[in-house]
Amino acid sequence: MFKKPAPSPDAPAAAVPPWRVLVVDDAAEVHSITRLTLSDFEYLGRPLAFLGATSAAEARELLAATTDIALAFIDVVMETDHAGLDLVTHIRNVLGDRNMRIILRTGQPGMAPERQVIRDFEINDYMNKTQASADKLYTSTLAALRAYDGLVTLERSRRQLECYRDGLETVIEATSNLFEQRSLRLFASGLLRQLSAMLAGAHQSMIVRAHGVSVMQTGSGFEVLAKAGRFDDPQADPLSPQVAQRLQACMARQRSAFDGDTFVGYFPTRSGVTNLIYLDGVQGAGAVDMRLLDIFSKNISIAFENLYLDREVRETQAEIIATLGDVVETRSKETANHVRRVAHLSALLGAAAGLDEEHCSLLLAASPMHDVGKVAIPDSILLKPGPLTDDEWVCMKEHARIGEEVFGRSTRPMLRAAAIIAGQHHEKYDGTGYPRGLRGEEIHIFARIVALVDVFDALAHARCYKPAWPMDRVLQLLRDERGRHFDPQLVDCLLAEMDAVLDVLARYPDGTQAAAAAAVAPAGLH
Template identity: 45%
Template structure:
């Protein structure tokens, strides 16, 4: 027998798994197989290794064995499969040191630190063990002559166990990154999604679970109802459920599982069912979350239950904090809208003017390339553009005819009055509103008021609000004029492009006219506004 052959002498003990042709009991649950890659230029080595590992299982999962006959072929497999657990790597293949070159490329070029590399050689002189262990990042070194069936089983078993633990540590690292990112961005719109994704990743890593969902609902789902009801929002998902993320339904979820989730909701308690764990998480704002995870087998749930409950309770507090912050922001926005409406009501402006201006502002901001967060800020601040009118006498503010020069001088003071009211705040929303109040009557050509700013010296939020305000004012009836037909409104903007208005914003208004008109039609002044 050549020293490139695997030997299977009669040294395996009769009661050993390898000798009996069996390993662990197979799980009744279908689990993702552990992948191993055989890299050897001898076909017989591949065949014999496959034969020995035919019945191998680890934690209920079988093996998926891949084959490569050169170092280059092995690297291609590793590029295509980022979840290979073990590489059984020969040294001498297309070159005397092909296996060593491959091992170095795995670690340095592919930056794969998780896969366990077991060097197998029939020619130890080509790769002395001490030199290889010191200079190459491999995890085990075996002479082919010593790899009996039992030792091969033991080697693969311990290597997969090591890979599992390394993978778990990496998942914890990724999960912690999600949690840290969410902690640093509680004031961002997607922070709930980021935090929930981190929760799922952390739970999978900490408790070795798989296939999970994090859902929220605004109402009670009865036992007979399903998760396809529109009241559900699947915030985050992993594994086979990942395709459901961001939707209101999940076809991958079996109906019997849906029923179990609804039982947990109905009973307002956590539930363990076979290989599934369902956590019911109420929040302070009368909503509730559902955490659903699966395990490879129904064993050891009781050991995990208490830890899971502590973990999910702490997570629930974090979500409550996010919802509380969201409520504060919404309240601030509502106050600004109401104040803006008070001013517009006093000046006999149309009922939905500030609402339409806010929506126009957001549309134009996003079209200009402003971030979603800043576009929302501009929208929330724009209703305060005329807040300074509270300091203008009714005799001027409500005059139906043209103002005299002296009256117009007083009217122009509403920009500085509004700015003075808001500028001392340390809240970004109010300081943005102060800038808008101060600059929404500046003109692109420098002939506006109160400071005669020109071009891009005018803050973007002021330029955008100016376009939105005039577009709405011209297209609706005011105390001093009738509504203009839309063709005349557009003609006015063409005429004032580069004069009164930022030319880029005029182009964006024209390109986004359909979206603006939808807002105009939705918030018609014929519909009473509830206050």
């Protein structure tokens, strides 16, 4: 599928970082002898870099400012008789560093008996200065670095396994919720984390999609689906000129490839959408990583294709529901744009009330069917311009129960939401609504939201039984009904979002704007 280019024979070898070694001793000659004895020491091609401190207090300051110290030689007696032992406790218990190898050195063994110190303190070796030879220093250092490297490798593997697990959980969650609005982005995010885990050196990563051949004709032509690493920085431009150039080059060659330390994956779908994965900083990938990536990548296009087909089905479903809502409203001689305003106002209010993107999308799709039960109400009642009789009002109230039954047997999230909204949006916060007399938070948040925006929009626009109300009068009624008809917190949210609310009204106006007229009693509302 793709091939990683071999490095140029003339390219300079990348500099390897040294092993950091800390020497803590109040005797200057100990520092000099240690550096001299280990001056030509190397392990795994990496030399030593020495850090020095002449007291435990100085060492603590140095440790606070330095990371990745592999080995520490620590004297016992310095500013106090047990300063070195206290420093060991600080490293292990306060800093929580279990990887650093610690070799305790002392010229006064009686102050820190070997058996007692090894038993009571988490050190890795004990050395008597008067008996330590150059060979002993060399072998102790080699053993310590070998152990440190093993611990660090295990920790890196543990983190990588956690990343694999987290990414896989996200992918599974996405594929098990294919009918949710965010499934495509969830899948993209999980896929990105999986690939980043496979190429453990990656420090920047991003998934984008390009819309067919129009990519080169519409600026960058890319929409970001998910990002990680440095791309998560709000100040970073995920589609910088350099990134966009590499993505466009991938589109031109129509295959996945490496470009230096960057991998760009190319995954076209039969629906005409091409998905691209950008991973930066993958120079550490090995042969096993490349094989895993190749196997993993062959299935990505199929997965994206299924997601796009599913999304197309859901969008068609939403269009059908919106059209049915239009039919219901048209039959009752209310404006067709009422259902669109209710849908967008519901999603707007849901976001203002703290609902996540997924639930706001459900509100947008399901709220147009809030009055679907009215299809069963006779025209003589539905279109009656004057007040309803008691018997007619009993019949009218049946539309909430009927609407709930229409979708109540479905297991699809969107249709379940439509059933809840249809059955509960005439309940009132104080318990005086219908059909069940639910009170407060017994009423589903979706229904409480639609109840508020449905009445708001009905008052603000002309209906067969009333002219439109002036906006100041509509808002005053909402305040008056706060805590009675409507959830008080939702009323506050709506009032706080009035600029956005008025923008929705302006985008979806009635065909013929009715002039505001005299007061009409709110009891006239169905």
